Amino acid sequence: MLLSYLKLAWKVLLRRKFFTFISLFGISFTLMVLLVVVALFDYSVGARTPESRIERIAFITFLNHGFADGNQINTPPSPYFLDKYVRPMKSPEKIAVYSLFRTSPSYIGNKKVELDLKFTDNVFWEVFDFHFLDGKPYNANDLRDANRVVVISETTARSYFGTTRGVVGRSLEVDQRRFQVLGVVSDVSILRFNSYAEVWAP
Secondary structure (H helix, E strand, C coil): CHHHHHHHHHHHHHHCHHHHHHHHHHHHHHHHHHHHHHHHHHHHHCCECCECCHHHCCCCCCEEEECCCCCEEEECCCHHHHHHHHCCCCCCCCCCCECCCEEEEEEECCEEEEEEEEEECCCHHHHCCCCEEEECCCCHHHHHCCCCEEEEEHHHHHHHHCCCCCCCCCEEEECCEEEEEEEEECCCCCCCCCCCCCEEEC
16 A cells, blocks of 8 residues: 555656656755754754853843833943842852953964953853863952963964963963963854853953
């Protein structure tokens, strides 16, 4: 019975070859696009390093401010808001504060390069599990003393110093400020919006 249905379907498909091709191509192309979209979605929001504990993390990326006249504005939370209302919270296990990344100029010799810079606190390195190739993250003392130290990505280390090893303690200039490199981490995908940067500073 099944064999006769398959034979019948095959004969119907062969009657109009052009329309059969268009139909099968359309179905195949649609399935391929859906598969790619689902794979990208899974890659961008799924549990992957350094956001491998994503199911335990809540992000406050933007706040919605409503005004008396009915207007609204979305902005990143201010340091005042974070210090007054978020940091004192008792229910979260850890609270990390970080900025959105921004493109900052740097120079390798006479060549200008744009590096994505993100400012973070020391808890950021405890919440996200970065893979350190060399060195270590900055700590609470570096944050308190406003030390000019950074952690850089593997690609930044290769571009700037030509290697990922032995760069700890060397200087890097970003946004017209000189920083000392404390650590080198594996590259993070730009789809990892919350943890991505090329340079992290306190």
